[in-house]
Amino acid sequence: MRAVAVGEMSVNIIAPPLRPHVLRQVSGPRTRRSRKGRVQGRVCAPNSRQSLVALASTVQDDRIPSWDALAELLPAPSERVLQDTVLNPSFPDIPEGRIVLFRDRNGWCPYCERVWLGLLAKGLDFDEVLIELQGRKPGWYYDISNGSTPAVRWEDGSMQGESLDILRALDEKYPDTLPLFPPGQDAAADALIGAFRRVMPQGCRPSARTAFIFHGGGRPAPRADFERTLDGVEALLEEHRSGPFFLGDAFSAVDCAWAPFLERYNVQLPLLHAGLRVRDPSARPRLAAWFEAMETRVPAYPSRVQGTPYTWAAVLATAGYGNAGRAMEFRPPREVLPSSAGAEEWVRFASGREGVGATPQEEAALRMFRNREAIVKDTVSNCGSLSRDDEALVHTALRACVAA
Numbered sequence: 001m002r003a004v005a006v007g008e009m010s011v012n013i014i015a016p017p018l019r020p021h022v023l024r025q026v027s028g029p030r031t032r033r034s035r036k037g038r039v040q041g042r043v044c045a046p047n048s049r050q051s052l053v054a055l056a057s058t059v060q061d062d063r064i065p066s067w068d069a070l071a072e073l074l075p076a077p078s079e080r081v082l083q084d085t086v087l088n089p090s091f092p093d094i095p096e097g098r099i100v101l102f103r104d105r106n107g108w109c110p111y112c113e114r115v116w117l118g119l120l121a122k123g124l125d126f127d128e129v130l131i132e133l134q135g136r137k138p139g140w141y142y143d144i145s146n147g148s149t150p151a152v153r154w155e156d157g158s159m160q161g162e163s164l165d166i167l168r169a170l171d172e173k174y175p176d177t178l179p180l181f182p183p184g185q186d187a188a189a190d191a192l193i194g195a196f197r198r199v200m201p202q203g204c205r206p207s208a209r210t211a212f213i214f215h216g217g218g219r220p221a222p223r224a225d226f227e228r229t230l231d232g233v234e235a236l237l238e239e240h241r242s243g244p245f246f247l248g249d250a251f252s253a254v255d256c257a258w259a260p261f262l263e264r265y266n267v268q269l270p271l272l273h274a275g276l277r278v279r280d281p282s283a284r285p286r287l288a289a290w291f292e293a294m295e296t297r298v299p300a301y302p303s304r305v306q307g308t309p310y311t312w313a314a315v316l317a318t319a320g321y322g323n324a325g326r327a328m329e330f331r332p333p334r335e336v337l338p339s340s341a342g343a344e345e346w347v348r349f350a351s352g353r354e355g356v357g358a359t360p361q362e363e364a365a366l367r368m369f370r371n372r373e374a375i376v377k378d379t380v381s382n383c384g385s386l387s388r389d390d391e392a393l394v395h396t397a398l399r400a401c402v403a404a
Helices: 049-058 067-073 110-121 139-144 163-173 186-199 223-238 253-272 285-297 300-305 309-317 343-350 360-370 372-382 388-403
Strands: 082-084 099-104 126-131 151-153 159-161
Touching (some): 110 300, 186 253, 223 253, 360 372
Parallel strands (some): 099 126
Antiparallel strands (some): 151 159
């Protein structure tokens, strides 16, 4: 499940979930040292100076491994580049001969998600440069692209944009990898992707975080419009009954194209219209089976790309992002059916990948370790009761989180 980027952190964690604010509460005072030298127990960094002091008095600093000691316990970093242009706005120092994906820094752009998923599903090695879409983009980005995301710089140095064009180019440039447009099914794939405009609610804005939810005036589409869309998706999935994906048993570019929008609908529609459960097998069995297949048969999807219910619900309560400045009021997300993904999907995804934690827990620790300076700075800046003099306390709390 995706966590919003903190520093250069951009990672999905299946279990335990790593939410955007990873430094929020102390959870359990007891710790003990394991045979491997790690501190065992449930410790999370707090959000106030009082809690930090309480943590320091409960867990002595000398019982928590130093950053150097933790570095010895965690996987060594890979040579893959992940550059956040908010923290490092310079032109990326990445030589030709590497694929480079330019995508939004928070994982909110559905069109970036299409390409991100396609690259991972093919098992390609690529670097990432994260672009801030809500603020000023680096000037050099307009020199090499039209300023939009996603964009890919290919190994020969050429640039390409438009998500569907990039997905097709991936098959052309890397024919020995998983085909996104399976042989003999090009026409079927094009038809299923082309049905997107016809099936999605008409007149709704394609805002990244609440895509095809709101009309121009900021009002959500009626329930009947969404039900027609979901019934239309169910009908598309019925066209190829040999398996749970849009083209049957084979994951393809069609699934890449639809996934970002359906995952948002899965969380957001029940919040807007009570009882409208997107992946309810009793109502739309083919759509429910598609979600399960995406989460259990495409490890890259739940491990890196799929957004969390927390994220997609939170944006509905935020002014903007398609709702014309009107923050929504809604019930807690009780109607959202849980993900089918478990830790085994992460293990399958991580197998053979350099610089990746072997388990979800280790990956969470690894990401906090690598981004510790940015996390500490962000915590001190955004917690009113803290000052720069408290950075050592935050480091202690964060080391406890990483070691736990």
